[in-house]
Amino acid sequence: MSAALADPDRLQQLQMLRSSALAFSAKESPPARARALRAEAPGFDMQFWNSLAAQGWTGLLVPESAGGYAQGFAEMAEVAAALAAQVAPEPLVPVLVFAGRLLQGCGGHPTARALLADVAAGRALPAVAWQEDATGAVSFDHRGCLAEPAAICARESDHLVLRGGKRHVRPGAAATGYIVSASSSEGTALVWLPAGSEGLVTSVQRLADGTFATRLQFHEIAVPTDHLLAIGPAAGAALAAAYDEALVLAGVELATICRQMVATTLDYLRTRKQFGKPIGSFQALQHRAVDMLIQQELSGALVGHAIAELDRGCTGMERALLGARVKARCSEAALVIARESVQMHGAIGFTDECNLGLYVQRALVLSAWLGNAAIQRRRFAQLSRNTAGHRESAA
Numbered sequence: 001m002s003a004a005l006a007d008p009d010r011l012q013q014l015q016m017l018r019s020s021a022l023a024f025s026a027k028e029s030p031p032a033r034a035r036a037l038r039a040e041a042p043g044f045d046m047q048f049w050n051s052l053a054a055q056g057w058t059g060l061l062v063p064e065s066a067g068g069y070a071q072g073f074a075e076m077a078e079v080a081a082a083l084a085a086q087v088a089p090e091p092l093v094p095v096l097v098f099a100g101r102l103l104q105g106c107g108g109h110p111t112a113r114a115l116l117a118d119v120a121a122g123r124a125l126p127a128v129a130w131q132e133d134a135t136g137a138v139s140f141d142h143r144g145c146l147a148e149p150a151a152i153c154a155r156e157s158d159h160l161v162l163r164g165g166k167r168h169v170r171p172g173a174a175a176t177g178y179i180v181s182a183s184s185s186e187g188t189a190l191v192w193l194p195a196g197s198e199g200l201v202t203s204v205q206r207l208a209d210g211t212f213a214t215r216l217q218f219h220e221i222a223v224p225t226d227h228l229l230a231i232g233p234a235a236g237a238a239l240a241a242a243y244d245e246a247l248v249l250a251g252v253e254l255a256t257i258c259r260q261m262v263a264t265t266l267d268y269l270r271t272r273k274q275f276g277k278p279i280g281s282f283q284a285l286q287h288r289a290v291d292m293l294i295q296q297e298l299s300g301a302l303v304g305h306a307i308a309e310l311d312r313g314c315t316g317m318e319r320a321l322l323g324a325r326v327k328a329r330c331s332e333a334a335l336v337i338a339r340e341s342v343q344m345h346g347a348i349g350f351t352d353e354c355n356l357g358l359y360v361q362r363a364l365v366l367s368a369w370l371g372n373a374a375i376q377r378r379r380f381a382q383l384s385r386n387t388a389g390h391r392e393s394a395a
Contacts, residue, residue, distance in 0.1 A: 014074055021082035024055065029088040031355045037089055038210025042173030044089040052090065053122025061100055062120040066113060072311040073245070077252045077303075084256040087358045089211050091127075091171035093253065095119065098246035099126040102179055102190070105238025106229040111192055115177075127175040129166035129193075129216055130239065136168075136371040144320070144382030146240050151218065153182035153189040153228075160225060162191060162199075162218040170369065172204050172212030179229065180218075181239055187232040190239065197221055209361040240316060244323030247370055248306045254330035254366050255299045258337050261359045262296050265289065265341045285344060292340050295333040302329050321383055328376035331367035338363045 028051065037043055052058055057079045062068020080092055100119050103126070106112035118124035131139055132150050141147045151164030162182060169178065177194040193200065199221035205213050230238055266289060269280030279285055306322045314322070338360040342349040349356055367373065 010074075014078060017075055018078045018082070020055075021057075021079050022085070025082040025086045025088060029083065029086045031087055031358050034087040034089050034210070034358055035352075041204055041212050042171065043206075043211040044091065044171070044174070046174065048088075049090055049125075050122050052092075053120075058096060058122045059120030061096060061104075062116055063104065066116040066120055068116075068120040073248070073307050074311055076249065077307050080249055080252045081256045084253040084362075085260055087209075087257075087260075087362050089209070091125065091211075093246055093249045094127060094170040095125050097249045098128045098242055099179055101245050102128055102238055102242035103229070105234075105241055106190060107234055107238075109229050111226055112229045115192065118176075124176045125171055125174055126192075127169050127171055127178050127214070128242070129169045129178040129180045130243070131168050132164070132166060134167065135368075135375065137375055139371070140375075140379055140382070142382065143386045144324070144379040145386075146236065146243065149181045149183050149188065151180065151182040153180075153184045153191055155184075155225075156222075158225065160191060160223040160228060162193065162221040162223060165215065165217040167213075167215050168369070169214045169216055170211070172207075172214035175214070178216065180216075181235075184231060188236040188239065189231045190229040190235045191223055192227040192229055193218075193221065193223060197223070208364045209358070211365065237316065241319065243370070244319045245310060247323035247327040247376075248303070248310060250366055250370060251299070251303045251306065251326035251330040254334045254363065255296070255303045257359050257363050257366070258296045258299055258330070258334050261334075261337050261341045261356065261363070262289075262292050264356050264359070265292065265344050268345055279344075288340055288344065292337050295336050299330045299333040302326055317383065317387055321380060321387075324376045324380040324383060327370065328373045328380060331373040331376070334363040334367050335373075 029048065037045060056069060059068035060071045060076050060079065064070050076097065083090065083092060096119065100116065103112045103116045103119070115124055115126060119126065133139065139147055151162065151166065154161045162180060164182065166180065175195055177192060180191045180193050182189050182191060199219040201217040201219060203215040205215060207213055269285060269289065270278055272279050303326055306326045309318065309322055341356055342360060345354065345356060348354050351357070
């Protein structure tokens, strides 16, 4: 039994939240809504985001001092899973987990506190601008830790100046501003950059699932000094923690998508007939369906363990290993299941009318976001070697 389920009272609360979130998502966000929102930016519905705020879900992870509910990752996972089951396109993990937790890690900076209160109320959609290459591979050093950013933050008289650029920033449209990681003379800096700032050039890119990412270019952008949210080791630690937590919650979404693709495929195998028999009665397809189920169960078990460990509290290295492991496993499983699902559906699996395509396209986007399976496996190996080296030195 996971730590999240060891407390009967919390178990009951989680079950009630799960029931509420599933009912709300099924009623208010059927897959047809996601299909209809793909045509134009921002790729999601701000009115629906306000509905999430009205449910209190935008403030789940936010401290009570900032207007939130100070809940755990298990609660956030229930909401993320319910929305992912309906392929809701709203940027729950990018905003509420990655950006929200990063703001919490900024040590009570006044600007960060104000932004966090706006996030909890549904008024702000901050995006974390951290990745600088196409795949994210150069975002890590030889130890598997986040590398020093190439973007520059320089102090000039009474303001800061940002130079450089970022890629694959989510949400890509409708973001109210960006938490930018940059290098400075004092180490890594986290800077709040409002959307529409002078010198900021944005390029919106449509992704496979109809949502959007943004590429940012900083052309000598002058930023007030009070927009410096954190700097030095504190900034690096806050970014690393929020990144790893976002990896785990992205794993929650991927694991849910895996379950939906498996369920959709099994239902199709039971109803599609050839030679007068359901194709699910063919042994070859049964074996492939079992392989899909194994992938689903492995991913789900790992995600459940990781959520429990985050709520229990773990060291930075433990969290990094968990995040890399979850993202690698869930990304790989989602792509394997997506490929098998489409093949077993046959030609209908490629049509836009088939809901399977919505899950496959979301799996493509989420498996690449924050670093794909290959990058996370390599990072896990580097982190493990680094941990082993420290143990040997201590011995």
